[in-house]
Amino acid sequence: MSSTLLQFDNVSVKYGDFTAVSDVTMSFFEGSIIGLIGTNGAGKTSLMNAAMGLTPISSGKVSIAGEDITKVPVEKKLDYGMCLVPQGGHCFNRMSVQDNLLVGGISSKAKHGRDAKSMRSDNLEKVYDLFPILKEKANVPAGSLSGGQRQMVAIGRALMSSPKIILFDELSLGLAPVVVKDIYATIKKINETERTTIILIEQDTNRVLSMTDYAYIMLKGKVALEGDSDSLDPEEVKKAYFGI
Amino acid sequence: MNKKKIILGLGFVVIGLLLFTFGEVGLFSNNAMRYLLQIFIYITLGEMWNLLSGFAGMTSLGQQTFIGIAGYSIAMATTVYKMNFGTGILIGVGICIVTSSLLAFLLLKMEGMYFSITTWVIAEALGTFFLSWGYVGQGAGMTISISPYPRIDALYAMSLILCFVTLIVVYLLLNSRLGLGLTAMRDNISAASCMGVNIGRSKFVVYLIAAVFTGLAGSILFINKGTIYPESGFSIGWTISMVFIVIIGGSGTIEGPIIGSVIYVFLQEFLAHYPGWSNIILGIIAIVIILYMPEGIVGAIRNRSFTKLLKKSKGK
Amino acid sequence: MYIVQVLVNGILLGGIYAGIGLGMSLILGIVKLTNLAHGEYIIMGAFLSSILTTALGIDPLLTLFVSVPTMFFFGYALQRVLINHGMKRGAEPALLVTFGISIILKDGMLMLFTPDARHVATSYSNSVVTVAGIDISLLNIILLIVCAVFIFVLKRFLEKTDIGRAIRATADDTEAAQLSGINVAHTFAIAMGIATAASAVAGTCVSMKWTFYPTSGGEYLLIAFVVVVISGLGDICGTLLAGVMFGLMQVIGGASYGRLISYIFLIVILVFNPRELMGRFLRDRRERSLSKKEVKADE
Numbered sequence: 001m002s003s004t005l006l007q008f009d010n011v012s013v014k015y016g017d018f019t020a021v022s023d024v025t026m027s028f029f030e031g032s033i034i035g036l037i038g039t040n041g042a043g044k045t046s047l048m049n050a051a052m053g054l055t056p057i058s059s060g061k062v063s064i065a066g067e068d069i070t071k072v073p074v075e076k077k078l079d080y081g082m083c084l085v086p087q088g089g090h091c092f093n094r095m096s097v098q099d100n101l102l103v104g105g106i107s108s109k110a111k112h113g114r115d116a117k118s119m120r121s122d123n124l125e126k127v128y129d130l131f132p133i134l135k136e137k138a139n140v141p142a143g144s145l146s147g148g149q150r151q152m153v154a155i156g157r158a159l160m161s162s163p164k165i166i167l168f169d170e171l172s173l174g175l176a177p178v179v180v181k182d183i184y185a186t187i188k189k190i191n192e193t194e195r196t197t198i199i200l201i202e203q204d205t206n207r208v209l210s211m212t213d214y215a216y217i218m219l220k221g222k223v224a225l226e227g228d229s230d231s232l233d234p235e236e237v238k239k240a241y242f243g244i
Numbered sequence: 245m246n247k248k249k250i251i252l253g254l255g256f257v258v259i260g261l262l263l264f265t266f267g268e269v270g271l272f273s274n275n276a277m278r279y280l281l282q283i284f285i286y287i288t289l290g291e292m293w294n295l296l297s298g299f300a301g302m303t304s305l306g307q308q309t310f311i312g313i314a315g316y317s318i319a320m321a322t323t324v325y326k327m328n329f330g331t332g333i334l335i336g337v338g339i340c341i342v343t344s345s346l347l348a349f350l351l352l353k354m355e356g357m358y359f360s361i362t363t364w365v366i367a368e369a370l371g372t373f374f375l376s377w378g379y380v381g382q383g384a385g386m387t388i389s390i391s392p393y394p395r396i397d398a399l400y401a402m403s404l405i406l407c408f409v410t411l412i413v414v415y416l417l418l419n420s421r422l423g424l425g426l427t428a429m430r431d432n433i434s435a436a437s438c439m440g441v442n443i444g445r446s447k448f449v450v451y452l453i454a455a456v457f458t459g460l461a462g463s464i465l466f467i468n469k470g471t472i473y474p475e476s477g478f479s480i481g482w483t484i485s486m487v488f489i490v491i492i493g494g495s496g497t498i499e500g501p502i503i504g505s506v507i508y509v510f511l512q513e514f515l516a517h518y519p520g521w522s523n524i525i526l527g528i529i530a531i532v533i534i535l536y537m538p539e540g541i542v543g544a545i546r547n548r549s550f551t552k553l554l555k556k557s558k559g560k
Numbered sequence: 561m562y563i564v565q566v567l568v569n570g571i572l573l574g575g576i577y578a579g580i581g582l583g584m585s586l587i588l589g590i591v592k593l594t595n596l597a598h599g600e601y602i603i604m605g606a607f608l609s610s611i612l613t614t615a616l617g618i619d620p621l622l623t624l625f626v627s628v629p630t631m632f633f634f635g636y637a638l639q640r641v642l643i644n645h646g647m648k649r650g651a652e653p654a655l656l657v658t659f660g661i662s663i664i665l666k667d668g669m670l671m672l673f674t675p676d677a678r679h680v681a682t683s684y685s686n687s688v689v690t691v692a693g694i695d696i697s698l699l700n701i702i703l704l705i706v707c708a709v710f711i712f713v714l715k716r717f718l719e720k721t722d723i724g725r726a727i728r729a730t731a732d733d734t735e736a737a738q739l740s741g742i743n744v745a746h747t748f749a750i751a752m753g754i755a756t757a758a759s760a761v762a763g764t765c766v767s768m769k770w771t772f773y774p775t776s777g778g779e780y781l782l783i784a785f786v787v788v789v790i791s792g793l794g795d796i797c798g799t800l801l802a803g804v805m806f807g808l809m810q811v812i813g814g815a816s817y818g819r820l821i822s823y824i825f826l827i828v829i830l831v832f833n834p835r836e837l838m839g840r841f842l843r844d845r846r847e848r849s850l851s852k853k854e855v856k857a858d859e
Contacts, residue, residue: 301652
């Protein structure tokens, strides 16, 4: 029986007078792949950025494995195993691919002390196994890579910290379908081998529903619909998505 | 709203007339007039720096360029060319206009820190140059020779008029189309240019106006002092006082520099007892204000009354 | 022959000029801040060198073992306590905070140390080495080596260590760095500490080569600024080249016009805005050699 790893309780996010997220409650079970779907402006990114601590949460609670991490600063969230791959991936363009990955491993060093060095090289090997092209381009500045490859660097960097849960914000944005398919296959592999909890934030309903165990559909800052991905009625999903 | 403006406007004029009359009639002691002169000069300087930095986004660290130019113009005109000081002031303003126009070509191409450091470099370069320029007496400086030398009440009147004219000009400027463009620029420069605000021209006009009034203030300052040296004319100290006044009073407001100048002049008086410490204490106060009360005194008062207003309307 | 001698000595001075510009370049490139107090940091370094040399009776270069860590902690503390806070308020407030710090430091030093001129003389201050008929100042050679070694060590540090990577990452993309677990406030403070430590080195060199006053800070801020503008931001190698260029300008201009030439050069560069003169040049060369090796992209 899997337990709840990440929990949002009545989370609201306000920017001045504007409410981006309103009273959202979500549970993310350990080892599962969960989808968060919605149009532009539905509040998905606002919710995730606030959960990570990039922007302040106006009210509500975020907890990991029962521990309240609402007030934990961004850089410490990684210590709890929570990791975000932001929209566009965001590589350190002037640094080499390998340096990018090694940056991802910085915090795990603090966690594991003496074992850190071997853990880091193990993780690095795992990332290179998953994305062989990155090994080829290890010493090339990340900025000169293609969009898909940069996304791989961002994912690899996230994996370097041995996270328990990874949030992917619109992974497919700006990428060719073939590339997206490959990346999602890799993510599924990560979930299966490492039992890492995955949250996929996307606008593309069909792909997400086919890949995930559970899905939330957001509209105008609220949860419009939720349920097991395979039992959700496509008509209901469409209604919730567009707000009909 | 209009009624409020009329009342404020009338109040402004009345205060101006009262201050002027009291000075003429002799109600103010010489000492009081000395203080008020300082305050009026600093209000002028502060308003101009505020215009540049708080509204047009140009953080100039080199306004002393124009203070020095105006001061030396008056010194040269009266001492070497035996002109009367009115002409000297006009010449000073003229040179300021020419200089600022030329500098504008250079400076307005620069953004942010490049602009700031260059304004400072230019002032420093001028100071160094004047130090070795025989024409202006090099390090020995020059005196301002006017006969008969204007008395404190005449200087007081001049500074009062300058101050009030400055305030009127600033007010008119900010409420003109140019001014609205400036405020738009201050808040979002790309949006402003999209909406047709001619940024280059606005900045140019502001820079020129600031140069002129800073120069005028400089003229009166140095007539009051009697002598000018490269270190005093082009000293970074002028910028320090302008920055302090605007920060403490509140950047981006008209009332800010007024309050800032009053505080500054009295603070200087107090700090004169601790030579060597004055800039340090000013610096510490300025840093504390920037970090903990960035809107300045005027801003803080406005926020508090605004928040009280909000709370009242919400409480209903 | 005389001309060659002048040129060689000028090039050697490039080391010190690079060292002067290094701290400012680091802060500008990493923290994206213009530190108007930079000149005062260098003068502090010069005073530390002067005081420690007199107090401990050792060679000024040995005082670096004390002044470098001291200045590092000073810079770290200042950034962590004051400047980070100022930066939260915006770019202009941050600039004004550094302006305030520069005034406080300058007048503080004036009160502490009197306005007298200072200089640190050593037994080899005026020694000359004759190579192929030209007289080269030994001091210039030594100071160049000191600065070059420091720059080299710093470059290795930034490239090979975790903290170095964290600093580079924060400079590149602050948000992504936070998401990778990097404490940005701490990293900025470390960068500032390093820049201040670099100023300690530069200040020691300045104390040995020239006379200085508590008010000399402005002069060195200007030099740093010129070096940074020529070299482009954050590029360490470019700083060395820019330092050499500046050194050449100074000796060509001589004592009276050297300063004027730098002012004019600076203004010319700023107007025509080839801001990353050196940086872009070096980057293009690097990218051209890389693209020859690169495998064809897959999409």
